[in-house]
Amino acid sequence: MVFPVSIPILLFMTITNYIIHATNKLNALSSWCSAAPCPANGLLWSRVSDGINTPIRFFEQLPHWRISLMKAILNYGAGDLRLESIPVPQAQDDQVLLKVLACGICGGEYKLAKASNGATPAAAGIIPGHEIIGEVVQSATDTLPAGTRVAVSPNYSCGLCEACRTGHLYLCVNRPKRTAEIGGGYADYALVYPGQCYALPDDLETLDAAITETLACCLHGVEKVNIQPGERVLIIGAGANAQLFVQIARIRGASFVMVVDNLKDRTEMALSLGADMAVDAAEQDPLAASPLLSNGADVVIVNRGRPEAVTDAVNWCASSGRVLCYGVPPAGIPAPIEPHLLWKKEVSVVGSRSYGTSFGASLALIASGRIQVRPIITRVVALDETIDALRTPQASIKTVIVPSA
Ligand SMILES: [Zn+2]
Ligand SMILES: [Zn+2]
Known part of the structure; x- marks a missing residue:
């Protein structure tokens, strides 16, 4: 009786051992293959757009060993x-x-x-x-x-x-x-x-938080030109960053904020977020548009990728004014600036890129509601x-x- 019973037990143990061994092999293969960079890219799995996706389908048929895919x-x-x-x-x-x-x-x-x-x-x-x-x-x-x-x-x-x-x-x-x-x-x-x-x-809200990095960059830019209470601020361009600059300028105590752009929906938004005046420079000289700017602006922020915007910014600056080059022309494209004006008015031209320590402050400002971001999205x-x-x-x-x- 001992002999016939031991055969099925032996068979069962052998098959079980084989399954465990095969499982370990495939699991190891799967996790190794998912590591980046995958040395087997194109052999065991491949990006679907490459058209060689049969191996992926093989793994997908085996839920336990499935390699998770994402869209990107x-x-x-x-x-x-x-x-x-x-x-x-x-x-x-x-x-x-x-x-x-x-x-x-x-x-x-x-x-x-x-x-x-x-x-x-x-x-x-x-x-x-x-x-x-x-x-x-x-x-x-x-x-x-x-x-x-x-x-x-x-x-x-x-x-x-x-x-x-x-x-x-x-x-x-x-x-x-x-x-x-x-x-x-x-x-x-x-x-x-x-x-x-x-x-x-x-x-x-998650959507509002998505503006954190953008606002952090704007806060850093404003630190560079150090807007003071009572100063006049002129912002060239009315994109997302400009909408944030308008609000930061108000928080810093600017007495007058003008936005220059030719896109009506954007300038209207800037006005709704705190700008005092919006001007299309093709139709009106910004400095002639308000007596408050007859001597120029204390701070001019450039958010335009055109070289002329930098030239305008220096021209529109008041004595001791500061120009922030925030949105600038691509590398290799110069902008004409009259050095005599820099000397005569003691204008400073500075750039800002990214941010230093303002990421946490940005998050706090958005969470507090002091800076409105939802209208911009x-x-x-x-x-x-x-x-x-x-x-x-x-x-x-x-x-x-x-x-x-
Ligand atoms: Zn960004
Ligand atoms: Zn480093």
């Missing part, structure tokens, strides 16, 4: 943007995996859709998007438990270069490059580092509408991508 916009250079399905990135111990709840389109990112933007081709593709609001999915840090909503500060510094060592972390020359795996918010998921994450107050798009949105910058003052929209 990848930039391959010079207007070459593609919506693709790629693996969800895997968080290392020092990283945080976020489900992207919203991502603002920065003004400078519209050039990504232009075939003439001069970008060098990126064979692996890069996910754009640095204005990320996300929900923590995976984190090794107790202070960022799963489910926490965070605003992501895109400035992540090496701490080693001269800029970092002199306290200008945002000018770090070794900023990690955004890749298909790290950082970009034009996707369902994004990998970031704990130090980049600022938890959102519970009552702050005039378009919300899903990921599959994003490439079209990038091709139509004039259609919206500020566009925010909501992957789940």
